[in-house]
Amino acid sequence: MEPATRRRRRSRQLVAAFLRDPGSGRVYRRGKLIGKGAFSRCYKLTDMSTSAVFALKVVPRSGSGAGRLRPRGKVEREIALHSSLRHRNIVAFHGHFADRDHVYMVLEYCGRQSLAHVLKARQTLTEPEVRYYLRGVISGLRYLHQRRIVHRDLKLSNFFLNNNMEVKIGDLGLAARVGPSGHCHRVLCGTPNFLAPEVVSRNGHTCQSDIWALGCVLYTVLTGSPPFPAAPLPEMYQNIRDGHYPEPAHLSPNARHLIARLLAPNPAERPSLDQLLQDDFFTQGFTPERLPPCSCHSPPSFAVPRPLDGLLRKVGRLLLAECRLPRPFIPKEDSGPEAEGLEPDPMEWGNKVPASERRAPDPEGPVCLLTQGALRSDPAGPEDSPQLEVEAAIRNLQLCLDAGPEATQDPPGEQWPVLCAPTWVDYSSKYGFGYQLSDGGSAVLFRDGTHMALRPPGGQVCYLPARGKLKAFTLRDMPNSLGAKLAVLRFFTCYMQRRLREEGAQPAPQPPAAPDLCLLRFFVSPQVLLLLFSDDTVQASFSRTQAHLVVSGAGEDLRLTLRQPGRRSVSCALRALRMRGCSANTRQHLHLALRLLQLR
Numbered sequence: 001m002e003p004a005t006r007r008r009r010r011s012r013q014l015v016a017a018f019l020r021d022p023g024s025g026r027v028y029r030r031g032k033l034i035g036k037g038a039f040s041r042c043y044k045l046t047d048m049s050t051s052a053v054f055a056l057k058v059v060p061r062s063g064s065g066a067g068r069l070r071p072r073g074k075v076e077r078e079i080a081l082h083s084s085l086r087h088r089n090i091v092a093f094h095g096h097f098a099d100r101d102h103v104y105m106v107l108e109y110c111g112r113q114s115l116a117h118v119l120k121a122r123q124t125l126t127e128p129e130v131r132y133y134l135r136g137v138i139s140g141l142r143y144l145h146q147r148r149i150v151h152r153d154l155k156l157s158n159f160f161l162n163n164n165m166e167v168k169i170g171d172l173g174l175a176a177r178v179g180p181s182g183h184c185h186r187v188l189c190g191t192p193n194f195l196a197p198e199v200v201s202r203n204g205h206t207c208q209s210d211i212w213a214l215g216c217v218l219y220t221v222l223t224g225s226p227p228f229p230a231a232p233l234p235e236m237y238q239n240i241r242d243g244h245y246p247e248p249a250h251l252s253p254n255a256r257h258l259i260a261r262l263l264a265p266n267p268a269e270r271p272s273l274d275q276l277l278q279d280d281f282f283t284q285g286f287t288p289e290r291l292p293p294c295s296c297h298s299p300p301s302f303a304v305p306r307p308l309d310g311l312l313r314k315v316g317r318l319l320l321a322e323c324r325l326p327r328p329f330i331p332k333e334d335s336g337p338e339a340e341g342l343e344p345d346p347m348e349w350g351n352k353v354p355a356s357e358r359r360a361p362d363p364e365g366p367v368c369l370l371t372q373g374a375l376r377s378d379p380a381g382p383e384d385s386p387q388l389e390v391e392a393a394i395r396n397l398q399l400c401l402d403a404g405p406e407a408t409q410d411p412p413g414e415q416w417p418v419l420c421a422p423t424w425v426d427y428s429s430k431y432g433f434g435y436q437l438s439d440g441g442s443a444v445l446f447r448d449g450t451h452m453a454l455r456p457p458g459g460q461v462c463y464l465p466a467r468g469k470l471k472a473f474t475l476r477d478m479p480n481s482l483g484a485k486l487a488v489l490r491f492f493t494c495y496m497q498r499r500l501r502e503e504g505a506q507p508a509p510q511p512p513a514a515p516d517l518c519l520l521r522f523f524v525s526p527q528v529l530l531l532l533f534s535d536d537t538v539q540a541s542f543s544r545t546q547a548h549l550v551v552s553g554a555g556e557d558l559r560l561t562l563r564q565p566g567r568r569s570v571s572c573a574l575r576a577l578r579m580r581g582c583s584a585n586t587r588q589h590l591h592l593a594l595r596l597l598q599l600r
């Protein structure tokens with residue numbers, strides 16, 4: 001080739017440092033080259049007015065030297081199809097424009113490249129990671145298939161990862177709509193060793209051909225090699241048609257079984273996307289909600305800080321199988337070294353006391369404190385005065401007690417929506433104190449003095465660190481560092497919900513707790529459990545009578561609420577108590593609660 005021609009061609013291939021989209025008027029700065037494809041190059045791109053970062057896919061125009069091998073109309077079809085899609089697991093298409101030499105596509109920037117890059121660094125991936133990635137891919141693929149679009153080139157290098165490690169299906173250059181028969185034109189396209197038997201037999205792609213490709217992906221990421229490795233094409237195609245691949249004997253039975261289902265030579269025998277998610281591989285194994293970026297180059301440990309790791313290792317399989325905990329806490333005699341750590345502290349009262357034995361507590365009997373715990377950063381008061389809430393609780397209990405004379409019975413009271421914790425689990429010797437609120441929310445005050453709550457109805461997670469302010473997250477955007485605590489919270493929640501169900505407790509309609517409601521302190525004795533909340537509510541729950549006594553509000557708005565088994569819960573304002581007094585029974589309960597608080 002003449003040097004002048006070569007120079008001319010090279011200059012036509014160069015992409016300008018600044019590009020203007022004539023349609024939108026936006027001006028972009030081209031960044032570094034990210035990679036090259038067969039017909040394209042990809043650059044980092046910055047919008048000059050917003051500083052937003054994109055990926056720029058640059059395809060030479062047909063007619064220009066570099067575009068001469070590209071099938072006619074391919075890039076136009078890709079733009080028409082890709083620009084109509086919008087899904088969190090599909091690389092977003094932000095716009096396109098062209099100049100004399102190139103067609104430009106402005107795409108969502110996926111800063112952690114693709115699964116092909118991850119696998120190159122890692123050789124194989126762990127099953128939990130694979131489930132995580134495949135869930136994203138399946139979600140994006142379901143969106144495509146619902147629109148009768150087959151991707152036709154599903155492979156690791158087309159599964160992109162953004163900075164948050166979310167997976168995105170990209171490169172829709174071969175994607176096509178299926179006709180009324182469910183087939184595409186009978187062309188042989190795609191990556192040869194991921195082609196489905198019906199495609200190599202020239203019967204055309206269907207959605208089930210994409211499912212086959214997922215089988216190839218699954219096999220490749222778990223074993224490190226594709227199921228149909230490079231070989232002379234006729235031999236490889238024959239193996240594909242026969243579904244003949246090296247048996248990955250070292251994989252788990254669930255993984256092998258799913259691979260066999262996906263790589264069924266008969267497309268009709270392959271699972272649908274929904275059936276795929278119901279497969280044991282997905283339902284019986286742990287799937288992380290997120291992956292740390294370090295998993296691009298080294299296996300994530302899914303390890304959690306001690307002492308939570310022991311619990312999570314032992315119950316990890318159960319943690320996410322919501323409410324399917326067969327034996328949340330194993331009695332001591334059942335716990336060999338493996339089960340060690342699963343027995344609760346001796347503070348689960350349940351409905352074990354027969355009604356005939358539910359006598360009022362002995363106000364003069366000995367009271368001893370078994371355990372207690374406190375929030376490290378107490379939002380209710382100055383950091384150095386952690387006893388303030390105890391003093392406030394004593395004052396309020398005393399106010400109720402002193403309000404009026406001893407009466408033969410409690411004042412009639414009224415129904416009043418008072419938040420309390422009808423059930424709890426004290427596992428503070430190892431992890432924390434979990435409680436379920438009457439509004440359906442649940443929370444744990446951890447041993448390290450932090451607090452995490454799961455708030456209904458949206459399932460927002462509110463976390464109060466040892467130092468600093470309350471943070472709220474959705475389950476999706478929980479930071480990895482809080483994963484272990486969230487797992488403990490969920491574990492406790494499942495257990496407490498199951499207990500409430502077994503006890504037949506009916507949730508009463510109730511205004512939800514404020515997001516920042518926290519348990520400040522708890523005191524556990526054999527007779528009474530005391531909970532001090534950040535809104536000044538004091539709950540005393542009594543083991544003998546199974547009664548809960550809740551003092552809420554402050555000053556003249558103080559209220560005493562009594563919840564007793566088999567009775568309607570009633571609430572009295574301080575004014576009513578002053579006029580009518582309360583029964584000896586209630587006074588005994590109040591006395592006992594006070595004595596426990598005064599012990600501290």
Ligand SMILES: Nc1ncnc2c1ncn2[C@@H]1O[C@H](COP(=O)(O)OP(=O)(O)OP(=O)(O)O)[C@@H](O)[C@H]1O
Binds near residue numbers: 114157170
């Ligand atoms: N949205 C994106 N964000 C970040 N990197 C991307 C993005 N799209 C593509 N890339 C990177 O750019 C390179 C070229 O990608 P492109 O899709 O143009 O070609 P390819 O898929 O590698 O090859 P072919 O076009 O032959 O299938 C790849 O290395 C890919 O990792």
